[in-house]
Amino acid sequence: xxxxxxxxxxxxxxxxxxxxxxxxxxxxxxxxxxxxxxxxxxxxxxxxxxxxxxxxxxxxxxxxxxxxxxxxxxxxxxxxxxxxxxxxxxxxxxxxxxxxxxxxxxxxxxxxxxxxxxxxxxxxxxxxxxxxxxxxxxxxxxxxxxxxxxxxxxxxxxxxxxxxxxxxxxxxxxxxxxxxxxxxxxxxxxxxxxxxxxxxxxxxxxxxxxxxxxxxxxxxxxxxxxxxxxxxxxxxxxxxxxxxxxxxxxxxxxxxxxxxxxxxxxxxxxxxxxxxxxxxxxxxxxxxxxxxxxxxxxxxxxxxxxxxxxxxxxxxxxxxxxxxxxxxxxxxxxxxxxxxxxxxxxxxxxxxxxxxxxxxxxxxxxxxxxxxxxxxxxxxxxxxxxxxxxxxxxxxxxxxxxxxxxxxxxxxxxxxxxxxxx
Amino acid sequence: xxxxxxxxxxxxxxxxxxxxxxxxxxxxxxxxxxxxxxxxxxxxxxxxxxxxxxxxxxxxxxxxxxxxxxxxxxxxxxxxxxxxxxxxxxxxxxxxxxxxxxxxxxxxxxxxxxxxxxxxxxxxxxxxxxxxxxxxxxxxxxxxxxxxxxxxxxxxxxxxxxxxxxxxxxxxxxxxxxxxxxxxxxxxxxxxxxxxxxxxxxxxxxxxxxxxxxxxxxxxxxxxxxxxxxxxxxxxxxxxxxxxxxxxxxxxxxxxxxxxxxxxxxxxxxxxxxxxxxxxxxxxxxxxxxxxxxxxxxxxxxxxxxxxxxxxxxxxxxxxxxxxxxxxxxxxxxxxxxxxxxxxxxxxxxxxxxxxxxxxxxxxxxxxxxxxxxxxxxxxxxxxxxxxxxxxxxxxxxxxxxxxxxxxxxxxxxxxxxxxxxxxxxxxxxxxxx
Numbered sequence: 001x002x003x004x005x006x007x008x009x010x011x012x013x014x015x016x017x018x019x020x021x022x023x024x025x026x027x028x029x030x031x032x033x034x035x036x037x038x039x040x041x042x043x044x045x046x047x048x049x050x051x052x053x054x055x056x057x058x059x060x061x062x063x064x065x066x067x068x069x070x071x072x073x074x075x076x077x078x079x080x081x082x083x084x085x086x087x088x089x090x091x092x093x094x095x096x097x098x099x100x101x102x103x104x105x106x107x108x109x110x111x112x113x114x115x116x117x118x119x120x121x122x123x124x125x126x127x128x129x130x131x132x133x134x135x136x137x138x139x140x141x142x143x144x145x146x147x148x149x150x151x152x153x154x155x156x157x158x159x160x161x162x163x164x165x166x167x168x169x170x171x172x173x174x175x176x177x178x179x180x181x182x183x184x185x186x187x188x189x190x191x192x193x194x195x196x197x198x199x200x201x202x203x204x205x206x207x208x209x210x211x212x213x214x215x216x217x218x219x220x221x222x223x224x225x226x227x228x229x230x231x232x233x234x235x236x237x238x239x240x241x242x243x244x245x246x247x248x249x250x251x252x253x254x255x256x257x258x259x260x261x262x263x264x265x266x267x268x269x270x271x272x273x274x275x276x277x278x279x280x281x282x283x284x285x286x287x288x289x290x291x292x293x294x295x296x297x298x299x300x301x302x303x304x305x306x307x308x309x310x311x312x313x314x315x316x317x318x319x320x321x322x323x324x325x326x327x328x329x330x331x332x333x334x335x336x337x338x339x340x341x342x343x344x345x346x347x348x349x350x351x352x353x354x355x356x357x358x359x360x361x362x363x364x365x366x367x368x369x370x371x372x373x374x375x376x377x378x379x380x381x382x383x384x385x386x387x388x389x390x391x392x393x394x395x396x397x398x399x400x401x402x403x404x405x406x407x408x409x410x411x412x413x414x415x416x417x418x419x420x421x422x
Numbered sequence: 423x424x425x426x427x428x429x430x431x432x433x434x435x436x437x438x439x440x441x442x443x444x445x446x447x448x449x450x451x452x453x454x455x456x457x458x459x460x461x462x463x464x465x466x467x468x469x470x471x472x473x474x475x476x477x478x479x480x481x482x483x484x485x486x487x488x489x490x491x492x493x494x495x496x497x498x499x500x501x502x503x504x505x506x507x508x509x510x511x512x513x514x515x516x517x518x519x520x521x522x523x524x525x526x527x528x529x530x531x532x533x534x535x536x537x538x539x540x541x542x543x544x545x546x547x548x549x550x551x552x553x554x555x556x557x558x559x560x561x562x563x564x565x566x567x568x569x570x571x572x573x574x575x576x577x578x579x580x581x582x583x584x585x586x587x588x589x590x591x592x593x594x595x596x597x598x599x600x601x602x603x604x605x606x607x608x609x610x611x612x613x614x615x616x617x618x619x620x621x622x623x624x625x626x627x628x629x630x631x632x633x634x635x636x637x638x639x640x641x642x643x644x645x646x647x648x649x650x651x652x653x654x655x656x657x658x659x660x661x662x663x664x665x666x667x668x669x670x671x672x673x674x675x676x677x678x679x680x681x682x683x684x685x686x687x688x689x690x691x692x693x694x695x696x697x698x699x700x701x702x703x704x705x706x707x708x709x710x711x712x713x714x715x716x717x718x719x720x721x722x723x724x725x726x727x728x729x730x731x732x733x734x735x736x737x738x739x740x741x742x743x744x745x746x747x748x749x750x751x752x753x754x755x756x757x758x759x760x761x762x763x764x765x766x767x768x769x770x771x772x773x774x775x776x777x778x779x780x781x782x783x784x785x786x787x788x789x790x791x792x793x794x795x796x797x798x799x800x801x802x803x804x805x806x807x808x809x810x811x812x813x814x815x816x817x818x819x820x821x822x823x824x825x826x827x828x829x830x831x832x833x834x835x836x837x838x839x840x841x842x843x844x845x846x847x848x849x850x851x852x853x854x855x856x
Contacts, residue, residue, distance in 0.1 A: 025679050145806065
């Protein structure tokens with residue numbers, strides 16, 4: 001590609017397509033495109049022939065048929081009379097729930113471990129190294145099965161909670177019960193409910209939105225907005241006069257008081273799980289498969305995040321901190337204004353890619369029977385309807401759109417924080 | 423006149439440092455007990471480790487190696503005076519089944535074949551591991567894949583030989599016909615002739631030779647290949663094949679040719695956007711639908727192809743990172759030396775880019791090797807599915823931790839040594855003097 005051939009005298013010859021660098025790249029590309037088209041045509045042709053032979057044909061009408069199977073953990077209401085489409089929606093929500101819980105926990109644990117690995121305390125640093133190496137060098141599927149095994153084998157059965165002298169007891173003032181079937185936590189209840197709003201009733205996409213939640217979120221948003229205004233006002237005063245007014249208590253009041261008022265108005269209280277008969281009743285129930293996946297995926301991903309955080313912190317040269325301190329900036333503000341913005345620039349891109357990995361690894365739910373999108377659409381729906389191409393294609397599309405939207409967000413963020421070079 | 427009161431003429435002897443800042447005590451004071459917070463952390467950590475060991479060690483260190491079933495192990499433990507659910511491990515299951523965990527359902531009288539293939543792997547790798555000493559063995563590395571297929575799946579030797587011959591034909595065409603035909607025609611011929619050979623000539627000729635002189639090993643079907651052997655086959659094939667494919671994809675993604683770039687970007691982003699499980703489902707259920715009717719396509723081969731494609735997309739991104747880290751001056755210097763595109767890639771760019779991306783490449787290798795456990799989801803006999811199968815045996819029903827522990831230890835040893843080797847390689851190849 002380094003040189004251009006001298007222009008050829010005379011008319012165009014076919015050999016120029018190959019030997020003239022002006023045309024050669026186009027020739028190569030055309031050939032590649034034709035080869036790709038031929039390959040796709042060949043595959044599609046084979047597929048159509050095979051489908052015709054098996055008498056199935058292509059089509060997505062199976063999505064509206066009755067699913068006929070139950071899903072043991074669902075965020076929206078669902079029963080076996082609902083359609084396959086509804087079952088897929090439940091599966092997608094379960095995937096997103098798991099991914100969200102996993103990403104939050106993995107980030108917290110990962111940052112914690114990454115910082116502790118740099119600790120001056122020899123023992124703590126060694127323990128964290130052992131943790132990281134153990135999780136990074138053993139397959140995540142094995143970790144999921146191990147945590148699932150711990151949940152089933154080691155946690156007490158609901159029966160153990162019974163009697164005058166029970167073998168197991170509930171934790172945190174009798175509010176949380178950890179059993180081998182899953183974990184029961186208190187659920188939020190309202191004694192003066194405002195009511196629900198139903199969207200798309202009677203369709204496969206129907207869902208209810210609780211107005212209490214909406215009110216709470218609006219109040220929280222308003223509080224955060226007011227707090228932001230206070231901060232900007234403080235910034236302005238500091239810019240003009242050099243003194244920063246104390247705002248922390250005003251901002252706390254803004255963020256806390258409004259939502260709490262809404263909660264009190266709706267009569268917020270907690271519903272505690274209670275042992276009734278053979279099992280716990282009330283409270284929010286998280287199945288053991290969800291807990292196992294959540295713990296295993298977050299601990300596994302946290303090991304990788306810890307390494308990223310460590311690398312990010314170590315990438316900031318000591319001179320930055322020293323320069324900032326020499327300017328008389330307080331250690332806390334040095335951290336938040338000088339070190340963290342630079343470290344985050346190194347940390348964020350690989351961090352997001354590990355969020356993506358966690359989301360994709362959540363498809364291993366199929367190994368412990370958690371009904372995510374792989375378990376519903378690509379699992380039972382595929383087996384019930386025999387529609388391999390359509391279901392696998394849909395699942396791929398769903399994962400692809402989740403991944404692409406996460407990477408789109410990441411690219412926007414990356415472009416905002418990246419170094420502006422000459 | 424200024425009076426100098428005192429001038430020392432002799433150096434004082436060096437004093438020993440305070441006893442509590444050197445030696446064991448000094449080390450303890452600086453590393454474990456500097457300040458109240460660190461002391462607290464140390465104490466908490468020691469207590470945690472102690473509790474962990476106090477629970478695990480008595481369970482693990484029990485003489486149940488000879489146990490013939492879970493009940494038998496329980497009897498042994500009862501004689502020691504131990505009762506209950508967690509009285510102790512039952513290591514008898516590992517003694518009885520470790521060969522199965524390594525080889526799956528491979529016929530035990532021909533275990534020497536996979537073992538020979540495994541040691542052959544190190545001979546085949548030696549030109550890469552020790553290029554100064556063993557580069558002459560590169561020929562063996564080239565024919566090693568065919569030896570493995572012959573050793574593990576058995577059958578007539580002529581199938582692998584004919585497959586190898588296709589590559590030889592391509593190489594010969596490239597070597598001897600470049601002069602008379604020109605480079606482009608020779609390259610096209612080197613692609614087409616082997617394909618024609620494989621499609622139309624290889625199997626009849628192999629059949630003829632097999633009738634005359636079989637040289638056949640006892641054939642083993644793929645369903646019997648399992649355990650860590652399967653993980654190694656899929657992992658090593660994926661590792662070896664994904665690196666070159668990844669390099670090509672990375673170069674394609676960075677090239678100026680719009681259509682080629684589009685194809686590469688589309689492929690990479692698609693593969694990276696979907697989980698491996700969906701690709702394995704494609705391998706197990708869909709690939710037969712995509713092929714011409716009547717094609718019989720071995721499941722292990724299908725899975726290996728999918729795993730390779732999966733890994734090569736990630737490899738491409740790692741290598742692209744290495745290429746992007748090279749300064750533009752390197753490309754310009756190569757151009758100014760008059761090297762063409764492939765020469766500059768081969769001699770200037772790739773050696774540096776690959777060196778930069780070693781940590782990422784090895785990280786991918788480790789990830790690929792760990793991901794081989796996912797094939798248990800589509801019912802290939804990897805160690806995890808085998809452990810389920812062992813539990814289905816009435817003798818070992820209820821055994822969990824011993825099997826998981828064993829599998830975890832084998833994976834840990836393999837992956838950890840890979841990562842240590844990559845660190846060694848980085849140090850060995852480091853040319854910047856810091």
